[in-house]
Amino acid sequence: MVMTRRDFIKKTAALSAASFVGLNLPFAKHVDQAGATDADKWVRGSCRLCGLGCRVELGLKGGKPVAIRGVAKSRTNFGYLCMKGMLFYKVMEHPDRLKMPLYRESKKDAFREISWDEALDIAAKKFADAKKEFGGDSTAYYGSGQALTEETYLFQKVMRGGLQTNNVEGNPRLCMASAVGGYLTSFGADEPIGGYSNIEKSSCIFIIGSNMAEAHPVFFRRVMRRKMDNKDTVKVINADPRVSPTSRIADMHMQFRPGTDLAMLNAMAYVIIEEKLFDKKFISDYAVFKSGKNTVDMDTYFAELGDYTPEKAAVICGGNITGDMIRKAARWFAKSNGTVSCWCMGINQRKRGVWANNLINNLHILTGQLCKPGADSFSLTGQPNACGGVREGGGLCHILPGHRLVKKEKLRNQVESAWGIPAGRIPPKPGYHTMAMFKAVNEGKIKAIWINCTSPAQSLPNVDLYRKGMAREDVFMVCTDIFPTLTTELANLILPTAFHFEKTGVYGCTERRSQITPKCCDAPGEAHAEVWIVREWAKRLARELNDPVIEQCVAPFDGLEEGYDLPKAIWDEYTQKLTKGRDSDLTGATYGVLEQMHDGVQWPAATEEYALTGGTVIKFAREYDPMAESHAKDDKPFQFYGPAHPDKKLWIWSRPYKGADEEPDAEYPFYLSTGRIIDHWHTTSMTGRIPELLRANPYSFVEVNPRDAERMGIKPGDMVELESRRGRVEMPAKVVEGPIEGMVFAYWHDMHEDRMINKVVKDAFDPGSKEPEFKICAVKVRRLSGPKRLTPYVV
Amino acid sequence: MPIGGFVISVDPDIREEIVTMLSEMEGVEVHGSDAKGNIVAVIDTETSEVMDDLVHGLQKDPQILSVGLTYLNAEDEIEKIVSGELRPEIPFGRKKKNRP
Numbered sequence: 001m002v003m004t005r006r007d008f009i010k011k012t013a014a015l016s017a018a019s020f021v022g023l024n025l026p027f028a029k030h031v032d033q034a035g036a037t038d039a040d041k042w043v044r045g046s047c048r049l050c051g052l053g054c055r056v057e058l059g060l061k062g063g064k065p066v067a068i069r070g071v072a073k074s075r076t077n078f079g080y081l082c083m084k085g086m087l088f089y090k091v092m093e094h095p096d097r098l099k100m101p102l103y104r105e106s107k108k109d110a111f112r113e114i115s116w117d118e119a120l121d122i123a124a125k126k127f128a129d130a131k132k133e134f135g136g137d138s139t140a141y142y143g144s145g146q147a148l149t150e151e152t153y154l155f156q157k158v159m160r161g162g163l164q165t166n167n168v169e170g171n172p173r174l175c176m177a178s179a180v181g182g183y184l185t186s187f188g189a190d191e192p193i194g195g196y197s198n199i200e201k202s203s204c205i206f207i208i209g210s211n212m213a214e215a216h217p218v219f220f221r222r223v224m225r226r227k228m229d230n231k232d233t234v235k236v237i238n239a240d241p242r243v244s245p246t247s248r249i250a251d252m253h254m255q256f257r258p259g260t261d262l263a264m265l266n267a268m269a270y271v272i273i274e275e276k277l278f279d280k281k282f283i284s285d286y287a288v289f290k291s292g293k294n295t296v297d298m299d300t301y302f303a304e305l306g307d308y309t310p311e312k313a314a315v316i317c318g319g320n321i322t323g324d325m326i327r328k329a330a331r332w333f334a335k336s337n338g339t340v341s342c343w344c345m346g347i348n349q350r351k352r353g354v355w356a357n358n359l360i361n362n363l364h365i366l367t368g369q370l371c372k373p374g375a376d377s378f379s380l381t382g383q384p385n386a387c388g389g390v391r392e393g394g395g396l397c398h399i400l401p402g403h404r405l406v407k408k409e410k411l412r413n414q415v416e417s418a419w420g421i422p423a424g425r426i427p428p429k430p431g432y433h434t435m436a437m438f439k440a441v442n443e444g445k446i447k448a449i450w451i452n453c454t455s456p457a458q459s460l461p462n463v464d465l466y467r468k469g470m471a472r473e474d475v476f477m478v479c480t481d482i483f484p485t486l487t488t489e490l491a492n493l494i495l496p497t498a499f500h501f502e503k504t505g506v507y508g509c510t511e512r513r514s515q516i517t518p519k520c521c522d523a524p525g526e527a528h529a530e531v532w533i534v535r536e537w538a539k540r541l542a543r544e545l546n547d548p549v550i551e552q553c554v555a556p557f558d559g560l561e562e563g564y565d566l567p568k569a570i571w572d573e574y575t576q577k578l579t580k581g582r583d584s585d586l587t588g589a590t591y592g593v594l595e596q597m598h599d600g601v602q603w604p605a606a607t608e609e610y611a612l613t614g615g616t617v618i619k620f621a622r623e624y625d626p627m628a629e630s631h632a633k634d635d636k637p638f639q640f641y642g643p644a645h646p647d648k649k650l651w652i653w654s655r656p657y658k659g660a661d662e663e664p665d666a667e668y669p670f671y672l673s674t675g676r677i678i679d680h681w682h683t684t685s686m687t688g689r690i691p692e693l694l695r696a697n698p699y700s701f702v703e704v705n706p707r708d709a710e711r712m713g714i715k716p717g718d719m720v721e722l723e724s725r726r727g728r729v730e731m732p733a734k735v736v737e738g739p740i741e742g743m744v745f746a747y748w749h750d751m752h753e754d755r756m757i758n759k760v761v762k763d764a765f766d767p768g769s770k771e772p773e774f775k776i777c778a779v780k781v782r783r784l785s786g787p788k789r790l791t792p793y794v795v
Numbered sequence: 796m797p798i799g800g801f802v803i804s805v806d807p808d809i810r811e812e813i814v815t816m817l818s819e820m821e822g823v824e825v826h827g828s829d830a831k832g833n834i835v836a837v838i839d840t841e842t843s844e845v846m847d848d849l850v851h852g853l854q855k856d857p858q859i860l861s862v863g864l865t866y867l868n869a870e871d872e873i874e875k876i877v878s879g880e881l882r883p884e885i886p887f888g889r890k891k892k893n894r895p
Contacts, residue, residue: 006798006839009868013800013837014826016866020802021833025826038868059868066870069800080863083850086799087843089869213861221861224804228860229831248860678854692847 009038016069020079039067044598045517046507047085048146048500049681051381052196053509054081054218055599058089058501060520065089065501073598075197075614076509082217083693084681090690091499092521096483098496099525107473107490116526120533123450123493124540126476130447131163131545136427140167140437140446144453145175145383145390148505149514150570151530152389153401154554155452158538160394161421162550166406166431167446170395171454172386173434177769178348179379180391182357185768186365186377186651189583189642190391190403193619194340194376195511195602199226201374204235204336206329208261208360209346209775213245214678216344216380223342224249235332239264240346241319241673242703242739254325255740256317258671258776262352263657264321265359267313268330270305272366273298275327277334279368285636287365288647291654304654316657319740334367338374345382345675349774353766355655365650371621371638381510382676388508392584392603393574397431401574402582403643406430418577421549433770434460435763442469448476452530453497455485458683458751461772462726462763480530484795485685486751497530498523504567505531506594512616514589515600519563531570532562579603583642585627589615660776661764664742668724668778670708671743674757680749688751688794698792700750700757701732704781708742709735717787722746724779727759732787744781748774752793797843800835800866801850805859807832813858822849832860843869 011027018025039059047054055074059067068086070079101119102111114122130138141159143152147170156168183190199205199222212220227236227249238250241258256264272278289301310323333339341364347356361377369375381387394401404411412426432440438460440446460466470477470490479491488494502523508514523529535554542550556573560566568591575586585604588611594600602615604627618624620638631641633648640648664671676682679693687693702722704714714720720733722744731746731754739745746757762777805813810832817836818825822845828834840846853862 006796009798009870010824010837010839013798013866013868014824014835015800017800017802017835017837018827020863020865021829021831021835023827023829023833023835025835038870061870067866067868069866070864072865079865080802081867082864083847083854083862086864086867087847090843217861218863221804221863224860225831228804228806245854248857679851692844695844696847696851 012038020072043501043518043520044071045501046384046509046515047081047088048384048507049084049088050216051383051386051510052076052216052219053384053507053513053515053600054085055515056081056085058520063521065092065521071598075599076513077218080218080221084679084687087690087692088500091482091686092501094689096689097524097527098482098484098494099527100496102494104492107471107492111494116528119493119495120536120540123478123537124544127163127448128541128544130476134447136163136165137167137431138445138447139163139165140432140449141169142434142437142449142451142454142456143170143390143395145170145172145386147385147389147453147530148503148567149385149389149393149508149574150505150567151452151534152395153393153574154531154534154570155450156394157419158534158541158550158553160400160426161416161419161553162538162541162547164425164427166397166427166429167437168395168431169397169434169437170390171456171459172383172390173396173771174349174459174774175345175382176348176379176386177771178350178353178357178766181354181766181769182361183379184644185354185653186358186361187642188640188645188648188650189619191387191512192376192378192510193370194378195513195617196222197617198338198340198374198376198378199223202226202336202338202340203233203374204237204332204339206237206239206333206339206341207246208239208341208343210342210344210380211240211244211246211675212342212344212380213248215382215676217678219380220246235336237329237332241743242745243737252325252329254321254329255319256321257319257740258673258743259350259660260317260657262356262359262655263308263313263316264326265356265363266305266308266655266657267310267326268333269359269362269366270308271310271327271330272334272363273302273305275331277331278366282368283366286638286640287650287652289654290651296654301652301654308657333363333369338372339364339367339369340374340376340378342378342380344380346775348379348771350776351661351764351766351773352658353771354768358653358655362652365652371618373618384509385507387510387512388506388514392508397433400426401578403584415578419553421552425549435765435770435772438466438469441472441475442466444472444474446475450478450480451487452480455487455683455685457487457490458485458756458758460763461758461761461774463756463758464727465763480533482527483685483689485683486795489795495533496525496527497533498527503529503562504564506571512602513600514586514594514603515597516591516594518595529562529567531566535566583627661773662762662777664778668780670779670781672722672724672760672777672779673739673743673745673775674748674761675745677747677749682749683751684749684794688749688792694792697747699731699752699790700747700755701734703734703736703738703745705739705741705743706735706737709733712781712783714783719784719786719788721782721784722757722760722779723782724760724762724777726762729755729757729760730784731755732790744779751795796839796841796871797846797867797869799838799846799864801838802863802865803834803836803853803859804861804863805832805834809858810834820849
């Protein structure tokens with residue numbers, strides 16, 4: 001029987017899906033024999049639309065992408081993808097792509113197309129003028145967890161080594177800085193100890209502050225599969241003020257007033273100690289208790305938990321929380337053969353985000369649910385390279401590449417030496433963190449800012465306040481991006497960049513895994529890879545400032561072809577010179593190794609031979625981590641060698657419950673929380689241009705609890721006003737048993753002025769991590785009208 | 796005319812019921828299922844808009860726990876986009892005031 005091309009493709013699709021669940025389909029042999037091809041070439045890379053690092057293969061025909069399939073042998077996703085990832089090819093071919101540099105002297109003018117020579121000259125002159133007149137700290141770089149590691153690394157190198165400023169920040173400050181703070185203060189080292197594979201060995205999965213079914217659907221599939229395959233033996237707890245699609249698989253949904261989870265987590269610790277569910281030997285061997293600046297004993301710690309007996313905590317938490325529920329959750333957590341906690345922005349985007357992270361980590365240290373298969377305290381990351389590029393590559397104002405603190409002279413000198421620039425060139429003072437940076441823009445202290453691959457004019461909290469600064473005529477703003485955004489609308493210079501698979505580079509995903517995506521298509525028009533843009537800009541900057549040190553920052557990369565050789569040389573410098581011997585050692589993860597891997601390499605991985613095994617699955621455990629062996633200070637199986645704890649111990653923190661920065665009151669009686677919807681990515685500059693995704697959710701809406709809706713006379717689809725002390729929006733209501741009574745939940749992707757929820761959100765931030773409290777503020781809610789026809793909007 | 800391969804996961808107790816439901820949907824072919832509640836399906840639609848609507852509808856169904864994509868071929872549609880025959884519909888106008 002002759003098989004048509006479409007029959008062949010359909011059978012290929014069926015076989016692909018069947019192979020993942022071990023089903024044999026009768027036509028497998030016929031498809032093999034048909035000899036038809038659905039693509040000329042398959043190129044392996046990573047999806048870029050969340051932090052999981054799902055591996056995909058892009059199928060090319062005649063040089064154009066025509067098909068996508070998951071990589072079945074990848075340990076990140078075992079071949080599964082989600083709908084966002086499936087449709088990204090439409091971004092590549094989209095007619096709105098930026099193709100030429102655009103410039104305007106005044107922000108009141110229209111943009112005009114200019115040549116790259118002119119564009120780079122202008123960028124160099126403006127930054128040089130700012131440095132000459134106002135000093136290096138009048139310049140700034142604001143990057144992204146979606147930029148490749150090579151890009152972040154090179155930008156920060158030129159800013160620190162060249163312009164002599166640590167004003168290097170990125171949007172990961174808005175999403176996972178509190179997890180960094182939590183890991184450093186609890187475990188002495190950033191990033192999770194384990195990885196995704198713990199899910200398949202766990203017996204209790206504690207999900208808190210994460211709607212993973214929508215934000216990380218492929219990871220949720222693993223959690224779901226673990227539960228469904230072990231219905232009686234695996235417990236899933238979902239703790240969240242909002243019932244979400246993630247709750248579908250939970251044995252228990254703990255619903256509490258926003259922000260009161262600090263009390264709930266303390267109460268779980270209380271139960272663990274009161275009922276002697278803790279791991280005495282683990283604590284004795286590896287942990288100490290901390291209260292403020294003091295080291296205390298367990299009795300003191302337990303006494304400080306006295307305000308959080310389950311019964312007292314239940315009163316604080318409200319919702320459906322009872323003392324018995326807290327006791328049950330603590331018992332499941334402590335007694336299971338392996339407990340994995342998973343959290344995301346619900347924990348991190350908080351005034352007390354670091355403390356909330358500490359309190360989750362406490363539960364794991366107390367119970368010894370760490371460093372063994374099936375147990376981990378696991379922060380999920382929102383962006384594909386927040387970990388790899390920004391946390392590891394030096395993309396925040398206080399850290400240099402390789403987890404080095406700016407404030408430590410010895411560590412600065414190591415970096416200067418690696419770069420071949422004079423000692424003392426990197427300033428000792430950390431730069432502005434994100435909120436301080438945009439405050440400085442508002443105040444005119446920053447005269448030239450480069451914004452790469454992100455849109456702070458939409459993504460900052462209390463955004464109207466900071467848009468005023470970005471709109472200032474005396475602030476020169478460059479944006480590198482693939483599409484117009486609300487931020488490019490405020491720029492002087494827009495530089496068009498290559499997209500994913502149009503350039504080569506590495507992303508480091510949530511589980512410490514670095515994975516390469518190679519260039520296989522050309523970027524449209526005259527768009528360039530960012531690494532080329534930075535190099536060419538820096539060369540001009542050196543001439544403008546007559547500064548050979550700036551030239552030296554990019555000299556090792558001069559003349560290299562931008563598609564592959566240039567990023568490879570940058571990666572080599574970063575990994576070989578700056579991660580060697582650090583806890584994030586990627587010396588073995590060369591391009592050669594990464595290209596061989598179906599997935600990638602989990603650091604530390606000091607040799608190519610070891611990296612080819614996939615690297616370190618569980619940090620600090622001598623059985624799994626060679627660095628634990630080489631850093632061993634005794635014969636114990638776990639060695640917590642992280643750089644932040646001189647005593648090499650895990651720290652159990654006494655942290656009191658403190659509410660949100662802005663709690664509801666008589667005038668603003670509702671909690672507002674915000675989050676992501678499955679179809680859209682951040683500010684919708686990409687997914688809003690994919691009609692299928694836009695049509696599925698063309699505008700933001702607000703979820704209102706049915707009892708609140710009844711009291712206020714709000715019916716499904718009615719237009720509702722949300723007003724805070726900072727701003728107001730109006731959007732349609734969805735009346736649903738989602739948010740707890742007294743709370744509304746709005747999606748944040750919509751860039752329409754009437755519906756941009758970040759105008760309402762408060763810009764309070766965590767005193768340690770400086771991460772803003774996107775998740776909680778106070779609003780008043782008012783019905784405006786019945787349903788109204790709305791127009792979707794993308795800039 | 797995109798073609799996608801999917802693993803749709805449901806509670807094993809209702810697998811047969813969902814297989815029947817899916818089999819009756821236009822554009823959906825069910826190729827098999829297993830005792831764990833995994834259903835292997837191919838979705839073949841006229842446009843990716845239709846496919847997305849269909850998948851989105853499945854994701855919203857409280858009985859369906861996960862819709863996992865494993866393969867997508869959109870060659871026909873991409874050829875049309877590249878040739879100019881099909882232009883992705885943008886149901887709104889871009890602001891022109893600042894552009895050349």
